Amino acid sequence: MARPREFDEEKVLTLAVEQFWERGYEATSIRDLAQAMGLTTASVYNAFGDKRAVYRRALDFYIERSFGDRVGRFESKPPLPAVKAFFDEIIERSLGDVKRKGCMLVNSALEVAPHDEEFQRVVAEVLVQVEGFFLRCVRRGQEDGTISDRQNASDLAGTLLSTLLGIRVLARTRPERDLLEGLIKPVLGLLEPAVTTRLVSAVP
């Protein structure tokens, strides 16, 4: 019926993600983008619409790739190891981030979302999902006694979420292993059941 596309949409979207992720929205021109995707500007506009639409698709693609499977992958583990493994992976990813791209969701939360309602909604939804993952972990752990119940589960989930975001920002300018691995220790200690409390009731 018509001339077929010469490119694979997933492939060029991966390249678009790479470009926007590294340089951000404003600092990436359509020509930068087209070159990174291996397309002409005409093809970009024909296939995706305008620049904002490409960014939208790229961000969705990034979110799907970064949060879609990961949550499920950790949720099969016991609660405390799940949280620990989650942060271990984030720290390793941050330390291995030679180009200092950080997390594209955090980047768009600061550059794009504040001036664009739609992106604000998208980012907020993902943050709610991540918070939900933490909340389910904490609840499960508090029920089976593997996570301390001295603190409210919702509060703890919020603490974990803000810690995650904090690491992502901090690693952007100070990707130091000691700093990142050190700061996570007290947070994980917060989750561990208090042995001292058991000792008290065991003494008499």
Added chain:
Amino acid sequence: MARPREFDEEKVLTLAVEQFWERGYEATSIRDLAQAMGLTTASVYNAFGDKRAVYRRALDFYIERSFGDRVGRFESKPPLPAVKAFFDEIIERSLGDVKRKGCMLVNSALEVAPHDEEFQRVVAEVLVQVEGFFLRCVRRGQEDGTISDRQNASDLAGTLLSTLLGIRVLARTRPERDLLEGLIKPVLGLLEPAVTTRLVSAVP
């Protein structure tokens, strides 16, 4: 000797901060900037150099105004109340941020610093200073017994720093009081001395 400036440097820098803070570096054109500062583009270039130089001066001005006095203001308080008051103020500032500008230092940590060595150094230095403030608070508290010593002081300082950055990011898309005030509770709980431990040693 020559024609005097018609503007006050501090005043126009305050306006430049406002513009860069709200829109970021890339999304702010020289004409946006000049208009916000109430100057012509020629005056901007004559007085400051190029766009990057204006941003540099604006960021320095912001840092001085935001971190310069604040640290000293809290450091006169007892350690735990100092940390608590610091976060209370950050939360109130975040919730009152109608324009969702967030923290200009965090913004530049993500938009400018990754692609500019000089700004990377500037941002990193401020983060080290804030970490130092937290570290001094924790150390003082651990010495006089008002802050728990179950966790390493450096680790705790890192946790507080990442929590601060996390709040700044989170509030940008989800400025919800319950969320922010909730997440800070476990972090402060982390600092409080453990009453149970004292009970254990008091029993025999």
Added chain:
DNA sequence: TGCGTTTTAAATCAATCGTTATAAAATGTA
């Protein structure tokens, strides 16, 4: 009151911005 100097204002520079025509190339279907 001029002189030297700097800041202003206005216009303009080439380059790049996001976006779109135009027409050739490439397909399935008739």
Added chain:
DNA sequence: TACATTTTATAACGATTGATTTAAAACGCA
């Protein structure tokens, strides 16, 4: 094989970008 349709490549659109030029305006000092 010719037609209808879509994707390509190339070029160009007006607008805006960061930055500069030119000349008038405004001072201190001689």
